[in-house]
Amino acid sequence: MSRETISQSISIVHPISLSHGKNAEVWDTSGKRYIDFVGGIGVLNLGHCHPGVVEAIREQATRLTHYAFNAAPHAPYIELMDRLTAFVPVSYPVSGMLTNSGAEAAENALKIARGATGRTAVIAFDGAFHGRTLATLNLNGKVAPYKQKVGVLPGPVYHLPYPSADNDVSCAEALKAMDRLFSVEIDVNDVACFIIEPVQGEAGFLALDREFAQALRRFCDEKNILLIADEIQSGFGRTGQRFAFSRLGIEPDLILLGKSIAGGMPLGAVVGRKALMDNLPKGGLGGTYSGNPIACAAALATLDAMTDEHLKAWGSHQEEVTVSRYETWRAQGLTPYLGRLTGVGAMRGIELANADGTPAPNQLAQLLSLARDAGLLLMPSGKARHIIRLLAPLTIEPAVLEEGLDILETCLKQLV
Template identity: 80%
Template structure:
């Protein structure tokens, strides 16, 4: 599939042209229906064209389509940032700014941290993904394809192993690597911040070890280091809670948000402790489209749908469906290519492997094609593109979920 006017540097996982969607289903320009386990890469936790979000968008579009908040404050931004601050489950007053995307939120967080600490060194983690902009590229814990051919990147940035049951890296190993970093590479007193995902997205839906989360929080408190938690993909109910950091028993200093924040409309945010957010001088934060009125209206409608009761119910149903199927596949020896089930809650990945236990990159390519032919869209992840990440809407109808898992089962059973 080629589009002459589109840069050839943009790749496509699925060579189809979609025209419309409803909740967990999409259709292409030939009228073929697909069950969508991609969800715009984690953007559509409430599904395609949720009626409440569509209604809010249409109503706002008739009132005001745009105004730059830093030129003249508008009501949708004010209302949404207040609701969002109340939605963040922390024990301190929350302040924040709206952005156009998660990557832009990460960029602004780095500016805020530099202004607050007077330092620039950042510690990130292997397998991380924080965006495609120039500064966020260096935070990513993976070279290909993101860092290739772009030259020197903004820094200094250092990487540590990501401790997780899913990654096979223990807390002791991660702490040992951190001790080495601070004895060989950089003085800990020069570190401005750590940035970490509580569940890695691009990395393969790997869940952070809670013990390491406590170690990291204690270290940051002791040394005055800012802890940035990236919930761009794991947030807004994807793990069954509002945010995954609650499962780890810690509170971030800064929190990065995006993707499912506004039902598919471009919006992101960086929020956190007021002392941090107020660091830069007047005019130091802002943006022309950041917090666009239509995006804010969509965000408000999204938050209206995300009560704790609903998130827990959706997350439990989703997780139960996936876990039960996976356990059945393992017990039946469906395929020798079936590896581990990664992640937590409704943020689950299925690892593919070769017969001798190596990453199943070729098996993934086979699975993506065969599932698509049968009407199921899947998304790869992991260092070797060997982990299927399941990102169907939390609102997926039970019968559609079962139909999608039936297709996935059939395709897994054919892997060689």
């Protein structure tokens, strides 16, 4: 199959061509089966072709395939926003808007923050990933490959260290850096918002320090700065709860949603305090495809499946099995390259590192190939691409999860 018509600037992790999938399994065009620990990079928390989602898509496609909501509202959008705002576990009145993607949600959140505060500066964090659009590139806490060769980016944006037990940056260090930022770089009164991932995805599943999250919430309240939580990858049950910010004991002002919101259909959202969401002029928010009826129907079916009982059971089982297997591998000395286990819940990363603790990206590249040949798809992450992202569907069958971890174990043993 020729790929000459596809831009070579798109990076491909696995040089295969997929044909179909079911829950946590996919097949390529040659008929080879793989266990999927990538899940469309966190999009398929309910797995491939979840029956409820498929049926909702099929039924909606017979009724209305598209209408621009800002031209004439349609029922799936209205019903989804009612359900979605009720699903977000905060104490304040919530409203929101639907978008086509997580990056578009982030872009709109920046507009909302500017409109609400009259300020323009944004504080993001080292290692962050918020999208590939021009404004979100500047939020990302990583240059290569996202910011290379694109010139001056929209700003002003500043970055702080991201405090986590998974990267050995302490709350005190991050607060000290924040104090320096406002002493040396920018007037705090010019800052519209902080944007932060409760668990960083691209950086290798680093879980935010709880003490820092609460200190940041207090600081934002004192300085009238908005706090935006990017739950695009960590949301919809990936950490065992509806959203990862709940484990931090805080409520953000705006929340970015995407990825697993609609069972594989392209959809995102910004939700938050109603007063903030309503502050822009009429027409300031919207989009032609934003909240497409079929995507909305898929999202409604997704919410039907994501009961608190399901999320807790799915997350707990996957966490218990993964942590147990990892601890066994460490105790056995399975490979000298086995580093730390990062993340929380079912959002876990396995670091590959050398004996001196430095990243081992060559071994991760080797592992990707070995695992793929053995029938397991994995996804790299981390600044040095040295951390495996484990993003199997939450609905993965226990036997398939064990089979995938067996393959991973065998491949780890083979690293040189």
